[in-house]
Amino acid sequence: MSSTIAPIAPSVAAPPGLQRMNIVIVGHVDHGKSTVIGRLLADTHSLPEGKLEQVRAQCELNSKPFEYAFLLDALKDEQAQGITIDAARVFFQSRLRHYLILDAPGHIEFLKNMITGAARAEAALLVIDAQEGVQENSRRHGYMVSLLGIRQLAVVINKMDLVGWDRGVYDRIVREYGAFLEQVGIRPSSFIPVSARGGDNIADRSPHLDWYQGPTVLNALDAFRSEPAPTERAFRMPVQDVYKFTKQGDDRRIVSGTIDSGSVSVGDSVIFYPSGKKSRVKTIEAFNRPVVNRAEAGWAVGFTLQEQVYIPRGEMATLESQTRPQVTTRLRVSLFWLGKEPMVKRKEYLLKLGTARVTARLEEVLRVMDASTLDAxxxxxxxxxxxxxxxxxxxxRAIACDLAEDVAATSRFVIVDDFEIRGGGIVREALSDRQASVRDRVLLRNYKWEPSIIQPEHRAEKYNQKAALILVTGESEADRKGVAKALEEKLFSDGKVVYFLGIGNVLYGVDADIERKQENRLEHMRRLAEVANLMLDAGIILVVAAAELTQDDLEVIKTAVEPEWIETVWAGDTVTTDLAYDLHLPGGALPEAVDRLKAHLQDKGIIFRPW
Incomplete structure (x- = not known):
């Protein structure tokens, strides 16, 4: 099952002259979503040749009544369990458009899959059973569609044959559900009475519903407005990976990902966020495609850079000439929660947005609403x-994102707890944080940075190590400097390029122009981080000793230094701050502490183990 919310790449090209539109279909379980789609497939002659006859024959062979829902065989478990267990993709076309319809589940347990599907859609059909009427999930699904920013919706009132085509039943559902949708900011284009099993008002008008003068389902779909093509929006490509080649003199470094919106061309100046690093596109690389000079939304693609810069997974590629994304560590969001256990403060969760993966905590609950009742x-x-x-x-740590009203695809996220999706939502606002002033300076630094022609991996191969910042901290009485200097001596004797930096070297050197006051602590940390960043760029292992670093201090340092280059060590028996350290070295013999620290660096791949 999919676990991230991301735009779907076109799987089937639209026929020449036809528009393309993605639609999601939602509704309570057993209200007939799959039957509606199956009937659309059959009545628009969009099934593969012989498919309808094949399914009918299979039903007859198994002594099972034929259902149009069985035509959706994209998910094998659907027929076995009687429910749609994933967001299935179905293609069909009318005279006007080529459609991709996502059949999303109705069961609450599978609601997260519906969200994954709905996040890719421009419009929605919501199916309600005329007999059962508006259910709790009908309201939840309507709210979720609203939350995801889908404003085009048609309500399909199914199984009208089972209520004798009663207009009173239809009118009651229109009043009840229409009032609910109005509260969540959606005005449905139409309420369509249908019998999907009989094909009434699906593609053709029903002889049983002469009192209804509105569109059929197919007419309603064709009446939806197409959104602007994603290629017309700002360029956004979450970086999936950077591929490096070594054989036959191939020294390419290909920055790869799927383009969420916009387009990029050879020669474009690109900036990666949240780092702010800048380069220019040298070539565009696409698998199994001829050489191209331009790539656009929906493409899984890569490109090489004229000036090589270190770009980790989770960065977002943008164009310098376009609106920059938001960068922060604090987000105001609209979030829906699906976990059995409530979301609570102080607990760590994993937030996934694009390709970024970052630890998140609930800082403040501003307002809570029950999606089925709208009680707040x-x-x-x-x-x-x-x-x-x-x-x-x-x-x-900071991530790059957009607000929902700006670029929807890069505003959507999911929350993971214990390896399961527990919730998701959209970014409403990027809030200021303590690191904002530091981040602005770092973005300018990276924008103006003159990279060396020697690549970091070449230094790593030469030195037999990776650049790293080892922060050794602890309470005032702990032997931090002893641990740090002993580590420097040990690594130096092993042939490593290593340097010890005492915090006093910075305080009375590059910090000599600012007073040692608490209000200047952020600036002290920023300058320490900038010194460290220069030495790390040279491929050095830098060992810093500083008393009682806090989590706030670390976050400032991580703003200026690549977080994956930092290792934190707490020396001493008593932990006196809120620092989330990587290794704890209780008081004891110095040689044993240094051996543990060296083994930790080997485990992290910072210093390479001998063959």
Whole structure:
């Protein structure tokens, strides 16, 4: 099952002259979503030749009544379990358009899959059973569609044959559900009475519904407005990986990913966020395609750079000439929660947005709403199952994203806990954080940075090590300097390029112009980080000793230095700050502590183990 919200790449090209549109179909379980789609496939002659006859024959062979829902065989478990267990992709076309319809599940347990599907859609069909009427999930799904920013919706009132084509039943559902949708900011284009099993008002008008003068389902689909092509929006490509080649003199470094929106061309100046590093596109590389000079939304593609810069997974590629994304560690979001256990403060969760993966905590609950009743409260301290919340998330490092109203694809995220998707939502606002002033300086630094022609991996091969910042901290009485200097001596004797930097060297050197006051602590940390960044760029292992570093101090340093280059060590028995350290060295014999620290660096791949 898919676990990230991302735009779908075109799998089937639209026929010449036809528009293309992605639609999601949602609704409560057993209200007939799959039957509606199956009927659309059959009535528009979009099935593969012989498919309808094949399914009919299979049903007859198994002594099972034929259902149009069985035509959706993209998911084999659907027929076995009687429910849609994933967001299946179905293609068909009308005279006007080529459609991709996502059949999303109705069961609450599978709601996260519906969200994955709905996040790719421009419009929605929501199916309601005329007999059962508006259900709790009908309201939840309507709210989720609204939350995901889908404003085009048609409501399909199915199984009208089972209520004798009663207009009173239809009118009651229109009043009840129409009022609900109005509360969540959606005005449906139409409420369509149908019998999907009989084909009434699906592609052709029904002889049983002469009192209804509105569109058929197919007419309603064709009446939806196509959104501007993603290629017309700002260029956004979350970086999936950087591929390096070594054989036959091939020294390419290909920055790869799937383009969410916009386009990029050879020669374009690109900036990567949140780092702010800048380069220019040298070539565009695409698998199994002829040489191209331009790539656009939906392409899984890569490009090489004229000036080589270090770009890790999770960065977002943008064009210098276009609007920059938001960069922060604090987000105000609209979030829906699906976990059985409530979302609580102080607990660590994993936030996935694009290709970025970052630890997140619930900082503040601003407002909580029950998606099925729209009852709201601003008194809640936790977010319970099926709640929709406006809240603030605090991230342990900055990410790049967009606001939902700007670029929807790069505003959507999911929350993972214990390897399962527990919730998701959209970014409403990028809030200021303590590192904002530092980040602005770092972005300018990286924008103006003159990279060396020697690549970091070449230095690593030469020195038999990776550049790293080892922060050795601890309470005032702990022997931090002893540990740090002993580590320097040990690594130097092993042939490593290593340097010890005491915090005093910085305080009375590059920091000599600022007073040692608490209000200047952020600037002290920023300057320490800038000194470290220069030495790390040279491929050095830098060992720094400083007393009682806090998590805030570390976050400032991580703003200026690549977070994956930093290792934190707490020396001493008692931990006196909130620092989330990587290794704890209780008081004891110095040689044993240094051996543990060296083994830790080997395990992390910073110093390479001998063959």
């Amino acid at each position: 409260t601003d008194q809640s301290k936790v977010i319970k199952r099926h709640d929709v919340a406006e809240c603030v998330l605090k991230l342990d």
